[in-house]
Amino acid sequence: MAEKANPADDARRRCLCLADAIGRLPPSLLAGSCKRTLLKLAESELSFLSRRASSSSPSSDSPLSVNIGHLEAVVHILRHLPVTGVSRVCKPVPLLPASGKVRRTDVGSKFAHVDVVCTLKGNPVWVVVSDRNPSYVSWHDGRRGKGLRLRIQQVVAAAQFSRTLRPSSIILFFSRGVTDSILKKIVDEFGAIKYKMEADFPLSIVGFLEEMEGEWINIIARSYQESVALEIKVDSFEKPARDPEWGAGESILGAGEAENPEGNVNLNCPATFDTLISGLRPPMKGKYMASAKTREVLSGGDLINFDTTALIALVSDISNGGAEKLLNAAESELRQRFKGNLPFVIAQANSEIQKPILPDLGAVICGKNGVICESVLSEFKELIAMYGGTKEKLRADQILKWLTVVPDNPSDRMIGLLTTRKLALKNKVVFGTGDYWHAPTLTANMAFVRAVSQTGMSLHTIEHRPRALTGN
DSSP states (O other), X not given: OOOOOOHHHHHHHHHHHHHHHXXXXXXXXXXXXXXXXXHHHHHHHHHHHHHHXXXXXXXXXXXXXXXXXXXXXXXXXXXXXXXXXXXXXXXXXXXXXXXXXXXXXXXXXXXXXXXXXXXXXXXXXXXXXXXXXXXXXXXXXXXXXXXXXXXXXXXXXXXXXXXXXXXXXXXEEETXXXXXXXXXXXXXXXXXXXXXXXXXXXXXXXXXXXXXXXXEEEEEEEOOTTOEXXXXXXXXXXXXXXXXXXXXXXXXXXXXXXXXXTTOOOTTOOOSHHHHHHTSOOOOSSSOOOOHHHHHHHOSSOEEEEOXXXXXXXXXXXXXXXXXXXXXXXXXXXXXXXXXXXXXXXXXXXXXXXXXXXXXXXXXXXXXXXXXXXXXXXXXXXXXXHHOOHHHHHXXXXXXXXXXXXXXXXXHHHHTSOOOSSSOHHHHHHHHHHHHTTOOEEESOHHHHHHHHTTTOOOOEEXXXXXXXOOO
């Protein structure tokens, strides 16, 4: 007779495999603090199971764990949903402003639990996960004053009150499915729609793997075939009543970083300057494309926001065949031209020889509508006039013909960040304008990106290697 599987042993193996899966999540997806949070939660479950196993008289009726399946579902989302810039995982977000100067609602808490704060297809999104058996999910729980309805109310209220962390949508992911009656209530009361995950979210069996004796074997398999994802548009709700004295003084928690997502690259785009910029879509007619209709049409992944560093990298002579000539120049000449910046320029030239930058830039911008805000246009023109050479000025004139200038119009959540030395107002305007247009910002200014990530905000950016003007 086959030996009966021990549920406790299976649960411990799931924890170990879960920790391994978390450790393999790429750094480009989520910050180290987020990975540490997930690992800490997985290790906490394992410790609980170990204590239970070592107990002198463990009760067979006591629960093994209540969180393993939930954490598995969160990791499943991080592995398979096309998210970027994960800035918070499994953390509460403030339900009310830190000042408290706001009318209290009937949601009964100061915090709402959100499982993933991230960027999804260029838009800030919160993801809330439920791994409960759908038969035991109650809409109202009169005995404890809880239930799914209240939990959704709390998350929606937190999203409405939040400024810097405010999402455009809330994704409810029911990893084990949801009953028709509960589904109808969510749709009727919160205006939820089914998230179209057929193309983006594989529903196949997912297994966590463990290495034994040098081989990988599938020891835990889990199906998400019954899973259901619903999307609630935050802006579809009326803004909550708030005290007029309440400003932007909201508590900010967490850390994160956004980088270039997979699937945002066209590897067939050519890599010379002329062919690269001609790979951009023609600019919109007129000086601005400021209408709400235009924003709605073009903010679905076709826009890319250039900051000044990106424009400089495109037109720099280092990026356009001048790196070797620069390295062969006399050191005295170079020191006179670049002074204290010479080590950085030399490093950029060596980097260009090892790996040219235009193919990387071309892969990102090919087929996109390029936009720049007025502040970037002004700064770029000023830098080109002061430091650009003849060829660099010619390229600058060419690239500007392929870009659409939009007004400085940073998003509310970016302006809501406290202006500091690291979070300078001019950068908030540039990156915030990209955020307003739901467009990733192409940038080498990773100091600002890191500073934003430390506030807990998920910001859609694409990093490129820096390049300097050479005067050629």
